Amino acid sequence: MTGRPRWARLLLAVWLPVVLLAAWWVASATSDSPYFPPLADILDEFVDEWVLGDAKWQLLPSLRNLSVGFVGGSVLGVLGGALLWRIPVLRRATNPIVYFLYVLPAPALLPAMIALFGLGEIRQMALIAFGATWPAMLNTLDGMRGVDEVKFDTARAMGFGSLRTVWQVVLPGASPQIAAGLRASLQVSIILMVVSEMVAAEEGIGYFILEAQTVFAITTMWTGILVLAVVGTALNYAFMGLERRMLAWHHGSRRIGGVPA
Amino acid sequence: MQTVTRYARPALVPGATLLVVLVGWQAVTASGLFRPDQFPTMTDTFSALGAALGTAELWGAVGATLQGWAVGLVVAAVLAIVVGAALGANDLALRSAASVIEIFKAIPAIAILPLVILVLGSTLGMKVFLIAFGAFWPLVVQVIYGVRAMDPTVSDTARALGVRGLRRFVAVTLPSASPYVATGLRIASASALILAVVAELVGGAEGIGRRILFARNAGVSAYPTMYAYILVAGALGILLTGAFFLLERKGMHWHESQRGVGTGGLKAR
Numbered sequence: 001m002t003g004r005p006r007w008a009r010l011l012l013a014v015w016l017p018v019v020l021l022a023a024w025w026v027a028s029a030t031s032d033s034p035y036f037p038p039l040a041d042i043l044d045e046f047v048d049e050w051v052l053g054d055a056k057w058q059l060l061p062s063l064r065n066l067s068v069g070f071v072g073g074s075v076l077g078v079l080g081g082a083l084l085w086r087i088p089v090l091r092r093a094t095n096p097i098v099y100f101l102y103v104l105p106a107p108a109l110l111p112a113m114i115a116l117f118g119l120g121e122i123r124q125m126a127l128i129a130f131g132a133t134w135p136a137m138l139n140t141l142d143g144m145r146g147v148d149e150v151k152f153d154t155a156r157a158m159g160f161g162s163l164r165t166v167w168q169v170v171l172p173g174a175s176p177q178i179a180a181g182l183r184a185s186l187q188v189s190i191i192l193m194v195v196s197e198m199v200a201a202e203e204g205i206g207y208f209i210l211e212a213q214t215v216f217a218i219t220t221m222w223t224g225i226l227v228l229a230v231v232g233t234a235l236n237y238a239f240m241g242l243e244r245r246m247l248a249w250h251h252g253s254r255r256i257g258g259v260p261a
Numbered sequence: 262m263q264t265v266t267r268y269a270r271p272a273l274v275p276g277a278t279l280l281v282v283l284v285g286w287q288a289v290t291a292s293g294l295f296r297p298d299q300f301p302t303m304t305d306t307f308s309a310l311g312a313a314l315g316t317a318e319l320w321g322a323v324g325a326t327l328q329g330w331a332v333g334l335v336v337a338a339v340l341a342i343v344v345g346a347a348l349g350a351n352d353l354a355l356r357s358a359a360s361v362i363e364i365f366k367a368i369p370a371i372a373i374l375p376l377v378i379l380v381l382g383s384t385l386g387m388k389v390f391l392i393a394f395g396a397f398w399p400l401v402v403q404v405i406y407g408v409r410a411m412d413p414t415v416s417d418t419a420r421a422l423g424v425r426g427l428r429r430f431v432a433v434t435l436p437s438a439s440p441y442v443a444t445g446l447r448i449a450s451a452s453a454l455i456l457a458v459v460a461e462l463v464g465g466a467e468g469i470g471r472r473i474l475f476a477r478n479a480g481v482s483a484y485p486t487m488y489a490y491i492l493v494a495g496a497l498g499i500l501l502t503g504a505f506f507l508l509e510r511k512g513m514h515w516h517e518s519q520r521g522v523g524t525g526g527l528k529a530r
Contacts, residue, residue, distance in 0.1 A: 009356070012353070012356040012357055013356065013357075013359065013360045014360065015357060016358060016360065016361050017360055017361055017364065020361065035376070035379055035380050089274065092274045092275060093274045093275055093277070093278040094275075094278055095275050096275045096278075096279060097275075097278065097279065097282060099499070100495050100498075100499065101495075103451070103495065103498030103499050103501075103502045104491070104494060104495035104498050105454045105455045105457075105458040105470075105495075105497075105498055106455065107455060107458045107459045107462055107470065108458050108462075108469065108470060108473055108490075108491050108494040108495075109491060110462060111462075111473050111474050111476070111477035111487060112473075112477070112487060112488065112491060114477065115299055115300070115477060115484060115487075116299050187369070187452075188455070190369045190371075191369060191370075191371050191455060191456075191459065194369065194372070194374075195371065195459050195462065195463060198374075198463045199462060199463060199474070209372075209375050210375050210463070212375075213375040213376075213378070213379055218379070221375055221376065221379075222376075224375075225372050225373060225375070225376060228369070228371075228372040229368045229369070229372045232367065232368055232369035232372060233364065233367040233368055236367040
Protein backbone atom coordinates (compact mmCIF):
# COMPACT_ATOMS: atom_id res chain seq x y z
CA MET A 1 0.00 0.00 0.00
CA THR A 2 2.74 2.40 0.98
CA GLY A 3 4.89 1.13 -1.89
CA ARG A 4 2.96 3.10 -4.47
CA PRO A 5 4.23 6.57 -5.36
CA ARG A 6 2.07 9.59 -4.64
CA TRP A 7 1.05 10.23 -8.26
CA ALA A 8 -0.15 6.64 -8.64
CA ARG A 9 -2.30 6.92 -5.55
CA LEU A 10 -3.79 10.17 -6.80
CA LEU A 11 -4.50 8.60 -10.18
CA LEU A 12 -6.18 5.63 -8.47
CA ALA A 13 -8.41 7.97 -6.48
CA VAL A 14 -9.63 10.11 -9.38
CA TRP A 15 -9.88 7.87 -12.45
CA LEU A 16 -13.21 6.25 -11.58
CA PRO A 17 -15.16 9.46 -10.82
CA VAL A 18 -13.80 10.95 -14.06
CA VAL A 19 -14.79 7.87 -16.07
CA LEU A 20 -18.27 7.85 -14.50
CA LEU A 21 -18.80 11.53 -15.30
CA ALA A 22 -17.64 10.97 -18.86
CA ALA A 23 -19.93 7.94 -19.14
CA TRP A 24 -22.87 10.05 -17.94
CA TRP A 25 -22.01 12.74 -20.50
CA VAL A 26 -21.73 10.26 -23.39
CA ALA A 27 -24.68 8.06 -22.45
CA SER A 28 -27.03 11.01 -21.93
CA ALA A 29 -25.87 12.98 -24.99
CA THR A 30 -28.34 11.24 -27.30
CA SER A 31 -30.91 10.52 -24.60
CA ASP A 32 -34.51 11.21 -25.50
CA SER A 33 -35.87 10.02 -22.16
CA PRO A 34 -37.74 12.94 -20.58
CA TYR A 35 -36.34 12.03 -17.14
CA PHE A 36 -32.68 11.90 -18.09
CA PRO A 37 -31.81 14.92 -20.24
CA PRO A 38 -28.30 15.28 -21.71
CA LEU A 39 -25.76 16.36 -19.10
CA ALA A 40 -24.71 19.16 -21.46
CA ASP A 41 -28.26 20.57 -21.33
CA ILE A 42 -28.29 20.34 -17.53
CA LEU A 43 -25.04 22.33 -17.34
CA ASP A 44 -26.40 24.95 -19.76
CA GLU A 45 -29.54 25.24 -17.67
CA PHE A 46 -27.41 25.45 -14.53
CA VAL A 47 -25.60 28.49 -15.90
CA ASP A 48 -28.90 30.10 -16.92
CA GLU A 49 -30.69 29.45 -13.64
CA TRP A 50 -28.01 29.49 -10.98
CA VAL A 51 -25.21 31.68 -12.36
CA LEU A 52 -27.08 34.25 -14.47
CA GLY A 53 -30.56 33.74 -13.01
CA ASP A 54 -32.08 34.19 -9.58
CA ALA A 55 -32.18 30.58 -8.43
CA LYS A 56 -29.10 31.05 -6.23
CA TRP A 57 -31.12 33.22 -3.86
CA GLN A 58 -33.18 30.13 -3.01
CA LEU A 59 -30.16 28.92 -1.08
CA LEU A 60 -30.33 31.83 1.37
CA PRO A 61 -33.56 30.89 3.19
CA SER A 62 -32.50 27.23 3.16
CA LEU A 63 -29.11 27.90 4.73
CA ARG A 64 -30.58 30.40 7.18
CA ASN A 65 -33.16 27.87 8.42
CA LEU A 66 -30.51 25.16 8.52
CA SER A 67 -27.97 27.16 10.49
CA VAL A 68 -30.47 28.57 13.00
CA GLY A 69 -32.09 25.17 13.48
CA PHE A 70 -28.89 23.14 13.59
CA VAL A 71 -26.98 25.51 15.88
CA GLY A 72 -30.00 26.02 18.15
CA GLY A 73 -30.72 22.31 18.39
CA SER A 74 -27.06 21.43 18.92
CA VAL A 75 -26.58 23.93 21.73
CA LEU A 76 -29.78 22.73 23.36
CA GLY A 77 -28.68 19.13 22.93
CA VAL A 78 -25.17 19.56 24.33
CA LEU A 79 -26.41 21.61 27.30
CA GLY A 80 -29.23 19.14 27.89
CA GLY A 81 -26.85 16.20 27.67
CA ALA A 82 -24.49 17.86 30.17
CA LEU A 83 -27.42 18.49 32.51
CA LEU A 84 -28.55 14.87 32.26
CA TRP A 85 -24.99 13.76 32.97
CA ARG A 86 -24.71 16.05 36.02
CA ILE A 87 -28.09 15.13 37.54
CA PRO A 88 -28.61 11.34 37.56
CA VAL A 89 -32.18 11.62 38.90
CA LEU A 90 -33.14 13.81 35.96
CA ARG A 91 -31.50 11.30 33.64
CA ARG A 92 -33.46 8.39 35.05
CA ALA A 93 -36.67 10.36 35.10
CA THR A 94 -36.56 11.65 31.55
CA ASN A 95 -34.99 8.55 30.02
CA PRO A 96 -38.10 7.07 28.32
CA ILE A 97 -39.26 10.43 26.99
CA VAL A 98 -35.87 11.45 25.62
CA TYR A 99 -35.48 8.02 24.04
CA PHE A 100 -38.93 8.25 22.45
CA LEU A 101 -38.20 11.68 20.96
CA TYR A 102 -34.81 10.42 19.74
CA VAL A 103 -36.18 7.44 17.80
CA LEU A 104 -39.30 9.26 16.58
CA PRO A 105 -38.74 9.87 12.83
CA ALA A 106 -38.64 13.68 12.93
CA PRO A 107 -40.24 14.33 9.49
CA ALA A 108 -43.43 12.82 10.95
CA LEU A 109 -43.70 15.99 13.05
CA LEU A 110 -43.76 18.30 10.03
CA PRO A 111 -47.59 18.45 9.72
CA ALA A 112 -47.82 19.04 13.48
CA MET A 113 -45.28 21.86 13.21
CA ILE A 114 -47.45 23.49 10.55
CA ALA A 115 -50.39 23.35 12.96
CA LEU A 116 -48.29 24.80 15.79
CA PHE A 117 -46.30 27.51 14.03
CA GLY A 118 -48.17 28.15 10.78
CA LEU A 119 -46.53 28.09 7.37
CA GLY A 120 -43.62 30.48 7.95
CA GLU A 121 -39.95 29.83 8.46
CA ILE A 122 -40.39 29.49 12.25
CA ARG A 123 -41.84 26.01 11.88
CA GLN A 124 -38.95 25.04 9.60
CA MET A 125 -36.33 26.25 12.07
CA ALA A 126 -38.26 24.65 14.95
CA LEU A 127 -38.45 21.30 13.14
CA ILE A 128 -34.74 21.33 12.28
CA ALA A 129 -33.85 22.31 15.84
CA PHE A 130 -36.04 19.52 17.19
CA GLY A 131 -34.37 16.92 14.97
CA ALA A 132 -30.86 18.18 15.78
CA THR A 133 -31.36 18.18 19.55
CA TRP A 134 -31.61 14.46 20.34
CA PRO A 135 -28.53 12.97 18.64
CA ALA A 136 -26.46 15.81 20.14
CA MET A 137 -27.97 15.28 23.58
CA LEU A 138 -27.61 11.50 23.81
CA ASN A 139 -24.07 11.49 22.40
CA THR A 140 -23.01 14.25 24.80
CA LEU A 141 -24.43 12.26 27.70
CA ASP A 142 -22.71 9.06 26.54
CA GLY A 143 -19.41 10.83 25.97
CA MET A 144 -19.43 12.51 29.38
CA ARG A 145 -20.35 9.27 31.13
CA GLY A 146 -17.42 7.61 29.40
CA VAL A 147 -14.81 9.97 30.87
CA ASP A 148 -12.26 8.04 32.90
CA GLU A 149 -12.82 8.18 36.69
CA VAL A 150 -9.07 8.59 37.22
CA LYS A 151 -9.25 11.95 35.48
CA PHE A 152 -11.77 13.17 38.05
CA ASP A 153 -9.50 12.08 40.88
CA THR A 154 -6.62 13.89 39.23
CA ALA A 155 -8.69 17.03 38.80
CA ARG A 156 -9.76 16.88 42.44
CA ALA A 157 -6.20 16.33 43.59
CA MET A 158 -5.13 19.36 41.59
CA GLY A 159 -7.84 21.42 43.27
CA PHE A 160 -10.01 22.06 40.20
CA GLY A 161 -13.43 23.51 40.94
CA SER A 162 -16.42 21.78 39.41
CA LEU A 163 -16.84 24.32 36.59
CA ARG A 164 -13.16 24.07 35.72
CA THR A 165 -13.38 20.27 35.83
CA VAL A 166 -16.26 20.30 33.35
CA TRP A 167 -14.48 22.76 31.08
CA GLN A 168 -11.00 21.23 31.16
CA VAL A 169 -11.63 17.55 31.84
CA VAL A 170 -15.15 16.46 30.93
CA LEU A 171 -15.68 18.51 27.78
CA PRO A 172 -12.38 17.55 26.12
CA GLY A 173 -12.81 13.93 27.20
CA ALA A 174 -16.29 13.74 25.71
CA SER A 175 -15.56 15.81 22.62
CA PRO A 176 -14.98 12.97 20.12
CA GLN A 177 -18.40 11.57 20.87
CA ILE A 178 -20.01 15.02 21.01
CA ALA A 179 -18.60 15.60 17.53
CA ALA A 180 -20.05 12.28 16.35
CA GLY A 181 -23.42 13.34 17.75
CA LEU A 182 -23.25 16.71 16.03
CA ARG A 183 -22.43 15.00 12.74
CA ALA A 184 -25.59 12.88 13.09
CA SER A 185 -27.51 16.04 14.00
CA LEU A 186 -26.26 17.78 10.85
CA GLN A 187 -27.41 14.90 8.65
CA VAL A 188 -30.89 14.93 10.17
CA SER A 189 -30.96 18.73 9.87
CA ILE A 190 -30.24 18.64 6.13
CA ILE A 191 -33.05 16.12 5.56
CA LEU A 192 -35.46 18.22 7.61
CA MET A 193 -34.42 21.42 5.83
CA VAL A 194 -35.31 19.92 2.46
CA VAL A 195 -38.49 18.11 3.58
CA SER A 196 -39.89 21.21 5.26
CA GLU A 197 -39.37 23.10 2.00
CA MET A 198 -41.13 20.41 0.00
CA VAL A 199 -44.37 20.54 1.99
CA ALA A 200 -46.44 23.76 1.94
CA ALA A 201 -43.45 26.11 1.53
CA GLU A 202 -42.76 28.89 -0.95
CA GLU A 203 -39.02 29.28 -0.93
CA GLY A 204 -35.82 27.32 -0.55
CA ILE A 205 -33.87 24.73 -2.52
CA GLY A 206 -36.34 21.94 -1.72
CA TYR A 207 -39.20 24.10 -2.96
CA PHE A 208 -37.24 24.94 -6.13
CA ILE A 209 -36.66 21.27 -6.97
CA LEU A 210 -40.18 20.09 -6.25
CA GLU A 211 -41.73 23.07 -8.06
CA ALA A 212 -39.65 22.31 -11.16
CA GLN A 213 -40.72 18.68 -10.93
CA THR A 214 -44.39 19.62 -10.61
CA VAL A 215 -44.35 21.76 -13.78
CA PHE A 216 -42.31 19.03 -15.50
CA ALA A 217 -39.26 21.27 -16.02
CA ILE A 218 -37.01 18.24 -15.73
CA THR A 219 -33.73 19.88 -16.73
CA THR A 220 -34.33 22.65 -14.17
CA MET A 221 -35.11 20.03 -11.55
CA TRP A 222 -31.81 18.29 -12.34
CA THR A 223 -29.89 21.53 -11.73
CA GLY A 224 -31.57 21.81 -8.32
CA ILE A 225 -30.73 18.20 -7.46
CA LEU A 226 -27.08 18.76 -8.41
CA VAL A 227 -26.89 21.99 -6.39
CA LEU A 228 -28.46 20.31 -3.36
CA ALA A 229 -26.09 17.35 -3.70
CA VAL A 230 -23.08 19.68 -3.88
CA VAL A 231 -24.28 21.85 -0.97
CA GLY A 232 -25.05 18.79 1.18
CA THR A 233 -21.69 17.24 0.37
CA ALA A 234 -19.90 20.52 1.07
CA LEU A 235 -21.62 20.87 4.45
CA ASN A 236 -20.66 17.32 5.43
CA TYR A 237 -17.05 17.85 4.36
CA ALA A 238 -16.87 21.25 6.06
CA PHE A 239 -18.05 19.65 9.28
CA MET A 240 -15.55 16.80 9.00
CA GLY A 241 -12.75 19.27 8.32
CA LEU A 242 -13.68 21.34 11.36
CA GLU A 243 -13.96 18.20 13.46
CA ARG A 244 -10.53 16.97 12.38
CA ARG A 245 -8.97 20.32 13.20
CA MET A 246 -10.63 20.66 16.58
CA LEU A 247 -9.92 17.07 17.56
CA ALA A 248 -6.35 17.06 16.19
CA TRP A 249 -4.99 16.85 19.76
CA HIS A 250 -7.16 13.79 20.36
CA HIS A 251 -5.96 11.86 17.33
CA GLY A 252 -2.41 12.97 18.11
CA SER A 253 -2.55 11.69 21.68
CA ARG A 254 -4.07 8.42 20.53
CA ARG A 255 -1.21 7.90 18.12
CA ILE A 256 1.33 8.57 20.85
CA GLY A 257 -0.53 6.15 23.11
CA GLY A 258 -0.20 3.45 20.47
CA VAL A 259 -3.91 3.30 19.68
CA PRO A 260 -4.66 3.54 15.98
CA ALA A 261 -6.59 6.77 15.45
CA MET B 262 -39.38 -3.39 52.44
CA GLN B 263 -35.94 -2.18 51.56
CA THR B 264 -35.78 -4.69 48.72
CA VAL B 265 -39.17 -3.70 47.39
CA THR B 266 -38.26 -0.02 47.10
CA ARG B 267 -34.95 -0.88 45.51
CA TYR B 268 -36.67 -2.93 42.81
CA ALA B 269 -39.60 -0.59 42.35
CA ARG B 270 -37.47 2.51 42.02
CA PRO B 271 -36.06 2.17 38.48
CA ALA B 272 -39.55 1.93 36.99
CA LEU B 273 -41.08 4.39 39.44
CA VAL B 274 -39.10 7.51 38.56
CA PRO B 275 -39.57 7.40 34.77
CA GLY B 276 -43.17 6.29 35.27
CA ALA B 277 -43.82 9.33 37.43
CA THR B 278 -42.23 11.63 34.83
CA LEU B 279 -44.36 10.12 32.11
CA LEU B 280 -47.42 10.81 34.22
CA VAL B 281 -46.31 14.41 34.84
CA VAL B 282 -45.79 14.94 31.11
CA LEU B 283 -49.19 13.50 30.22
CA VAL B 284 -50.96 15.55 32.90
CA GLY B 285 -49.01 18.65 31.86
CA TRP B 286 -50.01 18.04 28.24
CA GLN B 287 -53.65 17.87 29.32
CA ALA B 288 -53.28 21.00 31.45
CA VAL B 289 -51.78 23.25 28.76
CA THR B 290 -54.32 22.16 26.16
CA ALA B 291 -57.50 21.96 28.27
CA SER B 292 -56.79 25.34 29.91
CA GLY B 293 -56.64 27.01 26.51
CA LEU B 294 -52.93 27.89 26.58
CA PHE B 295 -52.77 25.96 23.32
CA ARG B 296 -55.87 26.09 21.14
CA PRO B 297 -57.23 22.81 19.70
CA ASP B 298 -56.13 23.94 16.23
CA GLN B 299 -52.55 24.13 17.52
CA PHE B 300 -52.29 21.15 19.84
CA PRO B 301 -55.02 18.62 20.71
CA THR B 302 -55.60 17.53 24.30
CA MET B 303 -53.98 14.41 25.65
CA THR B 304 -57.32 12.67 26.28
CA ASP B 305 -58.57 13.43 22.75
CA THR B 306 -55.30 12.16 21.29
CA PHE B 307 -55.38 8.92 23.23
CA SER B 308 -59.04 8.25 22.45
CA ALA B 309 -58.19 8.91 18.78
CA LEU B 310 -55.31 6.46 19.14
CA GLY B 311 -57.63 3.91 20.70
CA ALA B 312 -60.09 4.34 17.85
CA ALA B 313 -57.33 4.19 15.22
CA LEU B 314 -55.87 1.00 16.69
CA GLY B 315 -59.09 -0.78 15.71
CA THR B 316 -58.96 0.34 12.10
CA ALA B 317 -57.49 -1.45 9.10
CA GLU B 318 -56.24 1.95 7.96
CA LEU B 319 -53.68 2.24 10.74
CA TRP B 320 -52.39 -1.30 10.45
CA GLY B 321 -52.28 -0.98 6.68
CA ALA B 322 -50.19 2.18 7.07
CA VAL B 323 -47.90 0.53 9.63
CA GLY B 324 -47.52 -2.46 7.32
CA ALA B 325 -46.72 -0.26 4.33
CA THR B 326 -44.10 1.73 6.23
CA LEU B 327 -42.52 -1.44 7.64
CA GLN B 328 -42.54 -3.09 4.21
CA GLY B 329 -40.71 -0.20 2.55
CA TRP B 330 -38.27 -0.04 5.45
CA ALA B 331 -37.55 -3.79 5.40
CA VAL B 332 -37.28 -4.28 1.63
CA GLY B 333 -35.13 -1.16 1.26
CA LEU B 334 -32.77 -2.29 4.01
CA VAL B 335 -32.50 -5.85 2.66
CA VAL B 336 -31.75 -4.62 -0.86
CA ALA B 337 -29.12 -2.22 0.49
CA ALA B 338 -27.60 -4.88 2.75
CA VAL B 339 -27.31 -7.54 0.05
CA LEU B 340 -25.75 -5.11 -2.42
CA ALA B 341 -23.45 -3.65 0.23
CA ILE B 342 -22.23 -7.09 1.37
CA VAL B 343 -21.49 -8.28 -2.17
CA VAL B 344 -19.85 -5.02 -3.30
CA GLY B 345 -18.09 -4.43 0.03
CA ALA B 346 -16.65 -7.96 0.18
CA ALA B 347 -15.39 -7.69 -3.40
CA LEU B 348 -13.79 -4.29 -2.78
CA GLY B 349 -12.39 -5.35 0.59
CA ALA B 350 -10.58 -8.25 -1.04
CA ASN B 351 -8.92 -6.18 -3.73
CA ASP B 352 -6.75 -3.21 -2.79
CA LEU B 353 -6.62 -1.74 -6.29
CA ALA B 354 -10.41 -1.87 -6.72
CA LEU B 355 -10.94 -0.39 -3.25
CA ARG B 356 -8.59 2.54 -3.87
CA SER B 357 -10.38 3.23 -7.15
CA ALA B 358 -13.88 3.09 -5.70
CA ALA B 359 -13.16 4.86 -2.40
CA SER B 360 -13.61 8.38 -3.75
CA VAL B 361 -16.87 7.49 -5.50
CA ILE B 362 -18.23 5.92 -2.31
CA GLU B 363 -17.14 8.92 -0.23
CA ILE B 364 -18.87 11.35 -2.59
CA PHE B 365 -22.14 9.39 -2.76
CA LYS B 366 -22.09 8.85 1.01
CA ALA B 367 -21.97 12.62 1.55
CA ILE B 368 -24.85 13.35 -0.85
CA PRO B 369 -28.09 13.64 1.15
CA ALA B 370 -30.38 10.88 -0.19
CA ILE B 371 -33.29 13.28 -0.13
CA ALA B 372 -31.75 15.25 -3.02
CA ILE B 373 -32.82 12.55 -5.49
CA LEU B 374 -36.37 12.23 -4.08
CA PRO B 375 -38.16 14.37 -6.73
CA LEU B 376 -36.43 12.43 -9.52
CA VAL B 377 -37.34 9.10 -7.95
CA ILE B 378 -40.97 10.23 -7.52
CA LEU B 379 -41.04 11.28 -11.15
CA VAL B 380 -39.65 8.02 -12.51
CA LEU B 381 -41.29 5.52 -10.16
CA GLY B 382 -44.43 7.35 -9.00
CA SER B 383 -46.05 7.14 -5.54
CA THR B 384 -45.20 3.47 -5.20
CA LEU B 385 -43.52 1.02 -2.88
CA GLY B 386 -40.70 0.84 -5.44
CA MET B 387 -40.10 4.58 -5.04
CA LYS B 388 -39.85 4.24 -1.28
CA VAL B 389 -37.59 1.18 -1.54
CA PHE B 390 -35.25 2.88 -4.00
CA LEU B 391 -34.88 5.97 -1.82
CA ILE B 392 -34.22 3.91 1.33
CA ALA B 393 -31.82 1.55 -0.42
CA PHE B 394 -29.91 4.46 -1.94
CA GLY B 395 -29.64 6.18 1.44
CA ALA B 396 -28.62 3.02 3.31
CA PHE B 397 -26.24 1.50 0.76
CA TRP B 398 -23.30 3.94 1.02
CA PRO B 399 -22.77 3.94 4.80
CA LEU B 400 -23.40 0.18 4.84
CA VAL B 401 -20.84 -0.61 2.15
CA VAL B 402 -18.24 1.36 4.15
CA GLN B 403 -19.03 -0.74 7.23
CA VAL B 404 -18.72 -3.97 5.22
CA ILE B 405 -15.33 -2.89 3.85
CA TYR B 406 -14.13 -2.08 7.40
CA GLY B 407 -15.41 -5.47 8.53
CA VAL B 408 -13.71 -7.41 5.75
CA ARG B 409 -10.42 -5.59 6.22
CA ALA B 410 -10.45 -6.02 9.99
CA MET B 411 -10.48 -9.79 9.56
CA ASP B 412 -8.07 -11.55 11.86
CA PRO B 413 -4.97 -12.43 9.76
CA THR B 414 -4.82 -15.83 11.51
CA VAL B 415 -8.32 -16.66 10.32
CA SER B 416 -7.52 -15.44 6.85
CA ASP B 417 -4.27 -17.46 6.68
CA THR B 418 -5.93 -20.57 8.09
CA ALA B 419 -8.66 -20.38 5.48
CA ARG B 420 -6.04 -20.04 2.78
CA ALA B 421 -3.98 -22.94 4.12
CA LEU B 422 -7.09 -25.12 4.20
CA GLY B 423 -7.82 -24.21 0.60
CA VAL B 424 -11.11 -22.48 1.37
CA ARG B 425 -11.76 -20.29 -1.65
CA GLY B 426 -14.40 -18.53 -3.69
CA LEU B 427 -18.02 -18.67 -2.61
CA ARG B 428 -17.25 -21.01 0.28
CA ARG B 429 -14.71 -18.58 1.68
CA PHE B 430 -17.22 -15.74 1.29
CA VAL B 431 -19.98 -17.60 3.16
CA ALA B 432 -17.91 -19.43 5.78
CA VAL B 433 -15.12 -16.94 6.53
CA THR B 434 -15.71 -13.44 5.20
CA LEU B 435 -19.36 -13.02 6.17
CA PRO B 436 -19.07 -14.27 9.78
CA SER B 437 -15.94 -12.16 10.36
CA ALA B 438 -17.55 -9.00 9.06
CA SER B 439 -20.96 -9.59 10.62
CA PRO B 440 -20.57 -7.38 13.74
CA TYR B 441 -19.65 -4.45 11.49
CA VAL B 442 -22.63 -5.22 9.27
CA ALA B 443 -24.90 -5.41 12.34
CA THR B 444 -23.71 -2.01 13.58
CA GLY B 445 -24.10 -0.56 10.10
CA LEU B 446 -27.63 -1.97 9.86
CA ARG B 447 -28.62 -0.52 13.22
CA ILE B 448 -27.54 2.96 12.12
CA ALA B 449 -29.05 2.52 8.65
CA SER B 450 -32.33 1.35 10.18
CA ALA B 451 -32.95 4.73 11.83
CA SER B 452 -32.28 6.72 8.65
CA ALA B 453 -34.34 4.20 6.63
CA LEU B 454 -37.35 4.89 8.84
CA ILE B 455 -36.86 8.64 8.38
CA LEU B 456 -36.61 8.25 4.60
CA ALA B 457 -39.70 5.99 4.57
CA VAL B 458 -41.72 8.69 6.32
CA VAL B 459 -40.33 11.32 3.92
CA ALA B 460 -41.24 9.20 0.87
CA GLU B 461 -44.78 8.95 2.24
CA LEU B 462 -45.07 12.60 3.23
CA VAL B 463 -43.61 14.16 0.08
CA GLY B 464 -43.91 11.30 -2.41
CA GLY B 465 -47.42 10.22 -1.46
CA ALA B 466 -46.60 6.51 -1.02
CA GLU B 467 -48.92 4.68 1.39
CA GLY B 468 -47.76 4.59 4.99
CA ILE B 469 -47.72 6.44 8.30
CA GLY B 470 -46.24 9.66 6.88
CA ARG B 471 -49.07 9.94 4.35
CA ARG B 472 -51.69 9.29 7.02
CA ILE B 473 -50.24 12.05 9.22
CA LEU B 474 -50.46 14.53 6.33
CA PHE B 475 -54.02 13.38 5.51
CA ALA B 476 -55.11 13.93 9.09
CA ARG B 477 -53.61 17.41 9.09
CA ASN B 478 -55.33 18.30 5.81
CA ALA B 479 -58.66 16.95 7.11
CA GLY B 480 -58.84 19.89 9.52
CA VAL B 481 -58.84 20.54 13.23
CA SER B 482 -61.21 17.72 14.12
CA ALA B 483 -58.66 15.21 12.81
CA TYR B 484 -55.69 16.70 14.74
CA PRO B 485 -55.96 14.16 17.56
CA THR B 486 -55.71 11.44 14.91
CA MET B 487 -52.64 13.18 13.47
CA TYR B 488 -50.93 13.04 16.86
CA ALA B 489 -52.08 9.46 17.36
CA TYR B 490 -50.27 8.55 14.14
CA ILE B 491 -47.19 10.48 15.27
CA LEU B 492 -47.18 8.42 18.47
CA VAL B 493 -47.41 5.27 16.36
CA ALA B 494 -44.44 6.46 14.29
CA GLY B 495 -42.45 6.89 17.52
CA ALA B 496 -43.51 3.44 18.69
CA LEU B 497 -42.23 2.02 15.41
CA GLY B 498 -38.93 3.78 16.02
CA ILE B 499 -38.65 2.20 19.47
CA LEU B 500 -39.55 -1.23 18.11
CA LEU B 501 -37.02 -1.16 15.28
CA THR B 502 -34.16 0.37 17.29
CA GLY B 503 -34.79 -2.11 20.10
CA ALA B 504 -34.84 -5.04 17.70
CA PHE B 505 -31.46 -4.11 16.24
CA PHE B 506 -30.00 -3.51 19.67
CA LEU B 507 -31.02 -7.03 20.67
CA LEU B 508 -29.74 -8.44 17.39
CA GLU B 509 -26.35 -6.94 18.06
CA ARG B 510 -26.28 -8.11 21.68
CA LYS B 511 -27.77 -11.56 21.33
CA GLY B 512 -27.13 -12.40 17.70
CA MET B 513 -23.43 -11.61 17.83
CA HIS B 514 -22.50 -13.25 21.13
CA TRP B 515 -20.44 -15.92 19.34
CA HIS B 516 -18.20 -13.37 17.63
CA GLU B 517 -14.84 -12.76 19.26
CA SER B 518 -15.37 -8.99 19.27
CA GLN B 519 -18.32 -9.56 21.62
CA ARG B 520 -16.66 -12.29 23.68
CA GLY B 521 -13.74 -10.07 24.49
CA VAL B 522 -11.26 -12.91 23.96
CA GLY B 523 -9.08 -14.01 21.09
CA THR B 524 -7.06 -11.49 19.18
CA GLY B 525 -7.69 -8.57 21.49
CA GLY B 526 -7.69 -5.02 20.30
CA LEU B 527 -10.70 -5.83 18.18
CA LYS B 528 -13.22 -5.38 20.94
CA ALA B 529 -15.95 -3.23 19.47
CA ARG B 530 -16.99 -0.30 21.61
